Amino acid sequence: MEKSYSRIFSTVEFTKLCWCFGRKAKRSPFHSGSMWDNYAVYVEDLVKSYGSKEILKKLCMKVERGIIYGLLGASGCGKTTLLSCIVGRKRFNSGEIWVLGGKPGEPGSGIPGPRVGYMPQDIALVGEFTIKDAVYYFGRIFGLEESYISQRYQTLHTLLELPPDDRFLKNCSGGQQRRVSLAAALVHQPELLIMDEPTVGVDPVLRDRIWEHLVEITRKENTSVIITTHYIEECRQANKIGLMREGRLLAEESPGRLLQIFDTDTLEEVFLILSKRQEEGRLDDISSYPVADDQNNCMVEMMPYTGSTVSVTSTVATMEIGHGSQDILTTKDKRRMPRKRLDGNRVKALMDKNWKQFYRNVTGIIFLLTFPIIQISVFVKAVGDDVKSIPLAIVNDETMATSCPNFDFKGTAVPYDDGCHFSNISCRFLTYLDHPMIHKVKYDDVESGKQGVMRGHVAGVLYMSNNFTAYAEKRVDKGKDIEEEDLELSEIKVWMDMSNRQIGQAIKYKLIDLYRHFQEDIFSDCKFLPGFAKYPVNVDFYYGHEDDTFTIYMLPGSLITIMFFMGAMMTSQTIITDRHDGVWDRSTVAGVTSLEITLTHFLLQAAVTLVQVSLVIITAFAVFQMEYNGQMWLIFLIVFMQGICGMSYGFWVSVIASDHSMANTILTGIFLPMMLLCGLMWPTEAMPIGLRYFARSLPFTISIEALRNVSKKGWLITNPGVYNGMCVSLFWTLLFGLVSVYLIKTKR
Numbered sequence: 001m002e003k004s005y006s007r008i009f010s011t012v013e014f015t016k017l018c019w020c021f022g023r024k025a026k027r028s029p030f031h032s033g034s035m036w037d038n039y040a041v042y043v044e045d046l047v048k049s050y051g052s053k054e055i056l057k058k059l060c061m062k063v064e065r066g067i068i069y070g071l072l073g074a075s076g077c078g079k080t081t082l083l084s085c086i087v088g089r090k091r092f093n094s095g096e097i098w099v100l101g102g103k104p105g106e107p108g109s110g111i112p113g114p115r116v117g118y119m120p121q122d123i124a125l126v127g128e129f130t131i132k133d134a135v136y137y138f139g140r141i142f143g144l145e146e147s148y149i150s151q152r153y154q155t156l157h158t159l160l161e162l163p164p165d166d167r168f169l170k171n172c173s174g175g176q177q178r179r180v181s182l183a184a185a186l187v188h189q190p191e192l193l194i195m196d197e198p199t200v201g202v203d204p205v206l207r208d209r210i211w212e213h214l215v216e217i218t219r220k221e222n223t224s225v226i227i228t229t230h231y232i233e234e235c236r237q238a239n240k241i242g243l244m245r246e247g248r249l250l251a252e253e254s255p256g257r258l259l260q261i262f263d264t265d266t267l268e269e270v271f272l273i274l275s276k277r278q279e280e281g282r283l284d285d286i287s288s289y290p291v292a293d294d295q296n297n298c299m300v301e302m303m304p305y306t307g308s309t310v311s312v313t314s315t316v317a318t319m320e321i322g323h324g325s326q327d328i329l330t331t332k333d334k335r336r337m338p339r340k341r342l343d344g345n346r347v348k349a350l351m352d353k354n355w356k357q358f359y360r361n362v363t364g365i366i367f368l369l370t371f372p373i374i375q376i377s378v379f380v381k382a383v384g385d386d387v388k389s390i391p392l393a394i395v396n397d398e399t400m401a402t403s404c405p406n407f408d409f410k411g412t413a414v415p416y417d418d419g420c421h422f423s424n425i426s427c428r429f430l431t432y433l434d435h436p437m438i439h440k441v442k443y444d445d446v447e448s449g450k451q452g453v454m455r456g457h458v459a460g461v462l463y464m465s466n467n468f469t470a471y472a473e474k475r476v477d478k479g480k481d482i483e484e485e486d487l488e489l490s491e492i493k494v495w496m497d498m499s500n501r502q503i504g505q506a507i508k509y510k511l512i513d514l515y516r517h518f519q520e521d522i523f524s525d526c527k528f529l530p531g532f533a534k535y536p537v538n539v540d541f542y543y544g545h546e547d548d549t550f551t552i553y554m555l556p557g558s559l560i561t562i563m564f565f566m567g568a569m570m571t572s573q574t575i576i577t578d579r580h581d582g583v584w585d586r587s588t589v590a591g592v593t594s595l596e597i598t599l600t601h602f603l604l605q606a607a608v609t610l611v612q613v614s615l616v617i618i619t620a621f622a623v624f625q626m627e628y629n630g631q632m633w634l635i636f637l638i639v640f641m642q643g644i645c646g647m648s649y650g651f652w653v654s655v656i657a658s659d660h661s662m663a664n665t666i667l668t669g670i671f672l673p674m675m676l677l678c679g680l681m682w683p684t685e686a687m688p689i690g691l692r693y694f695a696r697s698l699p700f701t702i703s704i705e706a707l708r709n710v711s712k713k714g715w716l717i718t719n720p721g722v723y724n725g726m727c728v729s730l731f732w733t734l735l736f737g738l739v740s741v742y743l744i745k746t747k748r
C-alpha cells in the first residue's frame with residue numbers, strides 16, 4: 001500500500017549546544033514548537049558510569065533532523081554505550097537525552113518502539129532464522145502488514161544483495177549477516193536510523209551503495225541517521241561528524257569544515273590533532289571551531305553550522321507509502337502511542353521466533369525429549385534395589401570337615417525336609433543362605449577368612465563353632481539356665497566389613513532375617529507353639545509393604561528434581577542465548593516489552609515441560625511398572641508444577657548470570673546441595689533441627705513429600721500434606737519470577 005508522510009520543520013538558530021548549569025529550561029517533550037523538535041537527538045551533560053569507572057563524561061551532542069551524523073572514535077571510547085542510552089536500553093547517571101522531541105522510555109515517545117531503527121554492533125539475530133524470517137520478524141514486531149513487509153523485503157533484498165531467502169543466518173558469512181541486520185533495521189522506514197559499525201566486512205562497492213541509500217533517505221524521506229564506523233574516511237559523506245575520545249566529543253562539525261580548519265587532507269589527521277590537544281589540555285585554546293567550555297564541559301558552537309542540511313528551512317519531505325494525509329497522520333500517531341504491555345502482533349512474532357529456534361535445533365530437541373527418559377530409566381534400574389552376589393566367607397568348624405550332604409557352595413542347596421531334628425544344624429542353616437544377595441565362599445578357618453576381608457576379597461566372615469548343633473540344642477532346652485560359655489558357642493558369629501555401610505547393613509539384616517526363617521521352620525517341625533520363634537514385636541504395615549525397595553522411596557524425589565533442573569537448564573540457556581546474541585536488546589529497542597519476551601518464552605517452554613513430564617511419568621509408571629496408589633492426574637500436576645518452578649528459577653539464573661559458563665556454574669553448584677537437603681536420598685528428620693527447617697524451605701523438599709503422600713499413601717489434594725507442597729511450588733515460582741523482573745529493570 002502506498003502512503004505518504006509530510007514533515008515540516010522550521011529553522012532555529014542558536015549559538016550554544018549545551019546550556020550551562022542553572023540555565024536549563026524545563027519543557028514538555030511534546031511541547032509544540034519547542035527547541036527539541038528541531039533535533040533527532042539532543043544530548044546534554046550526559047554522564048554514565050559503571051561502578052567507579054566513568055564511561056561518558058558530561059557529553060553533549062546534537063543531531064539535526066534529516067542529516068547523516070557520523071560518530072567516530074576508537075573502541076572503548078563509549079560510542080556503543082552512548083547509542084544504548086539514546087535508544088533507551090541503558091540508564092544514565094545524570095544529564096538529559098531528547099530523541100525525536102521526547103525522552104526515551106516516556107509514554108508517547110515511540111522510543112523504544114517503531115520510530116527508531118537500530119542496528120547494533122553485534123549481529124543480534126536468531127541463527128535459526130532464514131534471511132526472510134529475520135526481516136519479517138522485525139516487520140511484524142513493528143506492526144506492519146504482511147503485504148507491506150513483502151514489498152519492503154524485495155526492495156531491501158535487491159539493494160543490499162541479500163543471500164537467498166531460505167538460507168539460514170548461521171550459515172551466512174559475517175558480511176552477509178551484517179547486511180541482513182541492516183535490512184531488519186530499515187524494513188519499517190524509521191524516522192531515526194541508528195547503526196553501529198554497519199559496514200564492517202562489507203564489500204567496498206556495496207558499502208558505497210549503502211551510503212548512497214542513506215543519503216537518499218535523508219534527502220527524500222527526511223530520515224535522521226547516526227552511524228558509527230571504523231572507516232573514518234567514509235564519513236566524508238556524512239553531513240556532520242562527532243569525534244569522540246575517552247567519553248567526550250572533541251569536535252562536532254561537518255567533515256569539510258574540519259578539513260578546512262586544520263588544513264589536512266584526511267579526517268584521521270584531524271582526529272590525531274584533536275587527540276593530542278586533548279592530551280595536552282589545549283582544546284580550549286582554539287576559537288575558530290567548537291571548543292570545550294570550562295564551566296559545563298560541553299561543546300560550544302561559535303557560529304551557526306553551515307553543513308548542507310543543518311539549516312533546515314520550511315520544507316516538505318514526502319515519503320510514498322500511503323494513500324493520503326489521513327493515513328499519514330494515523331500511522332504517525334500510532335508510532336507515538338504509548339507501548340502496550342501486551343500487543344498481539346508482537347506476541348505472535350515472538351512465539352514464531354521461539355518456535356523456529358526450538359524445532360530447527362534438532363540436537364536440542366533430541367536432548368530435551370530423550371534426556372529425561374534416560375535419567376528416569378537409569379534411576380529405576382540402578383538405584384534402590386537390593387544388592388546382589390556379595391561375597392561372604394563361610395567357616396563351619398562343626399561338620400564341613402566331613403560333609404554337608406544338602407549343601408553345595410557352587411549350586412543350589414537342597415533343603416532339609418526330615419522334620420524335627422537337631423543334627424547338622426549348621427549345614428541346615430547354610431541351605432538358607434542360597435539367596436541372590438549372598439555369594440558363599442568357603443574358607444577353612446576364621447583367620448584366613450578375616451584376611452580375605454582385609455584384602456577386599458569378601459565382605460564378611462560367617463563362623464559356626466565345633467559342636468554348634470549340640471550347643472544350639474542346649475540353648476533351647478536349658479533356656480535361662482544355660483551357662484555363659486555354652487551360650488557363646490551356640491551363636492553364629494559374623495565379622496562384617498562396614499566401610500560400605502549400605503552393603504554391610506544389607507547383609508547384616510538379611511542374615512538375621514534368614515536365621516529367623518530357619519528357626520521358625522525348625523520350631524514348626526518340632527510342634528512348638530505357633531509364633532514361639534518369632535520376635536516379640538509384631539510389626540504390620542499401614543502404608544507400603546515389607547519388601548518395598550528403596551527405589552519406591554526415592555522415586556518421587558527423582559521425578560521432581562529431574563523436572564526442576566531440566567526446566568531451569570532449558571530456560572536459562574535459551575534466554576542467555578537470546579541476550580548474549582543481542583536478540584533480546586534489539587527486540588526491546590523495536591518496542592517489545594520484557595513481559596512479552598518472558599511470557600512467550602514461558603508458553604513455549606511450558607509446552608515442552610508438559611511433554612517432558614508426560615514422558616517421565618509414562619516411563620516410570622507404564623514402562624517400569626512402578627507402584628502408585630494415588631490419582632495419576634495429581635501426580636502429574638505436582639511434577640509439572642515443579643517443572644514450571646524450575647523454569648522460573650532458570651529465568652532468575654539467566655538474569656544474574658553474565659554468560660552460559662556462569663549459568664552452568666550456578667546450576668551445577670546448587671544441584672548437589674539441594675539434592676542432599678531435599679530428602680531425596682536421606683530423610684530430613686535425620687538432620688539437625690536448624691538445617692531441617694532450612695531444607696524444608698527449599699523449592700522442592702515439601703513437594704517431594706507431597707508427591708510421596710500421593711503416590712504411596714493415596715492422599716487427595718484436599719490433604720494438607722499434598723496441597724502444602726503445591727503451594728510451596730507456586731510460592732517459589734512467583735518469587736523467582738518477581739525478583740527476575742525487578743533485576744531486569746534495575747540492571748539497565
